[in-house]
Amino acid sequence: MKFVRIIPRLDIKGPNLVKGVHLEGLRVLGKPEDFAKIYYQQGADELIYQDTVASLYQRNNLTEIISKTAENIFIPITVGGGIRSIEDINKVLRSGADKVSINTAAIKNPDFVNEASKNFGSSTIVIAVEVIKESNNKYLAYTDNGREYTGIDALSWIKEVQLRGAGEILLTSIDKDGTGEGFDLNLINSVSKITNIPLIVHGGPSKPSHITELMKQTNVSGIALASMLHYPTALNAPKLFNNYDDEGNIDFLMKSNSNKKFGNRNLMELKKNINNQNFSIRID
Numbered sequence: 001m002k003f004v005r006i007i008p009r010l011d012i013k014g015p016n017l018v019k020g021v022h023l024e025g026l027r028v029l030g031k032p033e034d035f036a037k038i039y040y041q042q043g044a045d046e047l048i049y050q051d052t053v054a055s056l057y058q059r060n061n062l063t064e065i066i067s068k069t070a071e072n073i074f075i076p077i078t079v080g081g082g083i084r085s086i087e088d089i090n091k092v093l094r095s096g097a098d099k100v101s102i103n104t105a106a107i108k109n110p111d112f113v114n115e116a117s118k119n120f121g122s123s124t125i126v127i128a129v130e131v132i133k134e135s136n137n138k139y140l141a142y143t144d145n146g147r148e149y150t151g152i153d154a155l156s157w158i159k160e161v162q163l164r165g166a167g168e169i170l171l172t173s174i175d176k177d178g179t180g181e182g183f184d185l186n187l188i189n190s191v192s193k194i195t196n197i198p199l200i201v202h203g204g205p206s207k208p209s210h211i212t213e214l215m216k217q218t219n220v221s222g223i224a225l226a227s228m229l230h231y232p233t234a235l236n237a238p239k240l241f242n243n244y245d246d247e248g249n250i251d252f253l254m255k256s257n258s259n260k261k262f263g264n265r266n267l268m269e270l271k272k273n274i275n276n277q278n279f280s281i282r283i284d
Contacts, residue, residue: 003282004215005045005222006271008229009202010035011052012062018052019230021178029234033068038233040073042267043284047073048170048224050101051081052145063095070096080128086119093120101170103128104143107150107157110164117165127166129154131187132174139187146174159194169195170224173203178227180206180261188218200224206261208273215279231262
């Protein structure tokens with residue numbers, strides 16, 4: 001039986017866990033290692049860490065955070081943001097990551113995908129594809145956490161990176177990210193038809209029915225969740241609120257209407273809800 005992985009995605013700015021809408025307007029939620037520990041205890045299958053400004057500033061600052069996380073968490077960890085060289089990959093893997101996610105560097109130098117997969121094996125190399133639907137209904141790939149236009153057709157790019165040795169695709173709909181409106185099923189189905197490697201999707205869900213509808217209509221290997229997990233977790237764990245440095249703000253969390261659409265379920269409750277509807281979710 002094929003199990004669909006449920007994977008918390010933690011977007012990082014500086015030392016903080018942040019979340020926005022359409023990958024913008026980032027707000028501080030707390031310390032990523034605190035949230036990661038909670039998700040691990042609640043049955044996360046994997047974790048994704050993404051440095052949201054790494055490519056912008058041409059650096060990756062996650063090694064210390066990853067080292068702290070890996071001391072107490074024993075599920076696969078994928079790290080992305082600012083991965084530009086073989087040495088960057090080495091550094092991240094040595095800090096405790098199991099896989100790396102590459103976007104900007106791969107688009108700028110597609111041969112880097114070949115080099116990385118040759119050096120570390122395809123199973124270690126995840127290609128992140130951030131997508132915006134244009135007015136002509138064409139899906140284009142973006143870089144730098146959705147900030148930079150490339151003009152590259154997303155589907156053609158996904159086909160290419162598979163041939164170059166990518167082991168997984170992490171597909172983000174920027175249009176849907178943080179909206180709570182549900183997944184872009186047309187995009188996901190279009191990508192599913194052309195992929196023969198695991199596909200992880202991200203962007204849009206706010207309730208279990210969005211996830212079960214996705215699983216009914218598409219063939220994905222993993223679902224990366226952010227807002228749907230982070231907001232309820234933060235609101236139910238006030239002790240985390242003050243444990244952050246001065247980047248962004250969390251005032252919006254305290255407003256009663258800010259996050260109602262994301263519900264109040266923790267990760268384990270969400271997985272049990274989906275599993276009870278006869279979908280293949282791993283319950284520990």
